[in-house]
Amino acid sequence: MRVQRYLFGPLEQSDTCWDIAKAYDGQIYVGACSEHTAGGIGVLVKFNPAAEELRYVANMAEVAGEKVGDTHAPQGKIHLSLSPSRQGFIYGSTHCTTPPAGDSMWDPWAMFMDPRRCFLGAHLYRYDPRADDTVDFGVVTPHEGVSLMMLDENVQRLFAVTYPRSHLWSWNLKGRDPVDLGRVSEHYVLAFVKYDDHTIFFSDYYGRLWSLDPMQMRVRSHEAQLTHPAYTEGMRNWMSHGLAGPDGWVYAGMYSYPNLIRFRPERGRVLIEDLGPGLPPESGQPGPDYAFRQGSPVGLILKGDWLYYAQLVYLGPKEAVGSYVAGYNLASGEKRLVGTLESKGFKPLVWKGVLGDDGRLYWADFDASPPSLWAVEV
């Protein structure tokens, strides 16, 4: 495994990257957020893999037309919302949870009722790489952030989940014609998985499986709960990563569960399979050993027959904290540890991942300031 790190040097205020997306022209986009820096602003970063060049293409305060450093919760984040279109655009929306300038902490209770410190709302925007221009379509969710968004090109509509109310919304590509499909989770939704033209899967806070039919604009509960540790009832166990495989299964990583799982609809029900630990227990490698027992699989990437992911340890023994790249062969079921993600002794924590046109796996880290983009050759 060869690892290359691309540091977002100028973004000293940025500390987290939650979303990464590959545009149809092969460029890679990352949402660099300021989650822990009061008054910080989210920045859209573009990476050209061929030239190995980073560009900082849009500042969310400028996009939203908001004054930097005022008393409001700033446009500090681009959460899981980057959505490339076949026309070459990148759609995205802004998100909150960054404290206002001068405050020491983010206060979700001030979201709606505190006129001075509230978040003014999430903006929907579109970046056009040909014109190098970002168009703001205005506030789509007043006083709420957009924690998750995806584009369904069949219906030419965007689907998004808000924070904190967890309502599922749909808009057209200009943020107009809004449809509120209701509340879909106790708290947050972290991943959409498009399964077919009529099915976009997601889960709620307890890992209960839901789907959205973008054609009919209907939401359906599948009365199925995805796998969770035995000692909980599934609390804080969203499907946080997922993709539809070529074999009809959806492969998923859960927020609070260490094993990769998969599920598929069959005869009106949902079959769920636990694919087991990524490494055999007691394999003799302390870091990965801990990770595959206590961590969680993140940043799923499909490359050929192999499903790659990073086994993340965020909280745990210091020597185990990090991201461990692993692979699962869809055909044979073989699992292997590819290696530890690190550069010069620094072990990043990563979230979403994409496959580059150059065959490398890309992840961006969410706990470093400034953050970096990581490219991995396997």
Place this chain on the structure above:
Amino acid sequence: MSEKKEASFFEEPVDFGRPIVTRGRVFSFPLRSSIRPSAIGDGVCPSIAWDAQNSAFYGLALGEQAHLFLFDSNSLVEEVGRIEGPRPQSGFLVFDQAEHLLCVLAEADGGTRLFLHPVAQERRMYSHMWGHFQYGPIEPLGAGLKGERALAGAFNPGDGHIYLLSASGGLFRLELSKPGVEKVAEVNPSNLSPVLCADPAGGRLYGVSGRGRLWSWGAGGMEQLPVQVPCMKNRDYAALASCLVWHGRSLFGSTAQDAYLFEYRPEEGAMRNLGRPDENTEIRGIDLLPDGRVFGVTATPKAGMGHLFCWSPRRGFSDLGVIHGWQPVNDFAYEPLCIRAGASGDFLIGNGEGRGNVFLYCSPPQD
């Protein structure tokens, strides 16, 4: 030692808004109980009744199907049964304080279906220790209200009948012993509020219509009272009450527009505006404890967070905070729809948002 700074406007203490409820405790329950499975799916809970004899709440869950559920003193959600028929538009429960629970379901086409559920079976058989979960049937009651969409209902202890108020202003009397619905009066249907309340002493019925005017019906017929529910200046055309509850010699009420709490004393003809509890724009429901404390839930449609409040004659309003429970499941009530007092200072809160969930609030013993 750090140097003392000069205070300035920009260094004012930070007000962290209104946090979650910390006085008293909130528990959150899915109606598809995590303890005992039920067929109740996603939906809203717009109405709750309390059976003091059995120490049980009854609730109505409306989604693709309508269900009646029981929430007992052990905090178990039990599905009493499905109420047959197509998906209703709205609905509510009326308890006759004796042995029957009336389920009123208003249809999208304007009609209203009535169902009766006898509670004697669960009073007799319901055993928390042994798990004798047996319920009486939920049976259609007569032909319902043809062409009339019921808005509200109340049991009148004065004459032992249940009364229903329809959107067209009809006031109907229902005798459970010989099923039949009789129209007894007409109310001004303009801007009619979905509230109805009976004075337990005198047996008069009270409601709100028009520009927030209280009306009263009883011996002597219909009477428009010369009092209005509180509202902001020049907004009486939109005045809408959301709840009326009788307590002692007073009628306590809340408004769905502008979120006012009020007290009306019929003997004195005095309307008292008690004010607004918090920043939300609607009071969705209120109920009282025997000590005179009013507890209520507020919300702002499609925005904001559901709050609980308390008003006491001694201390006035307390915004108790955002309705959030950690146990047995972690959940928020952003759109509470109703609240009903039970025993020991407990309240059950029905939630909207289609999540099929309720919240139990255990209030503090003193304000």
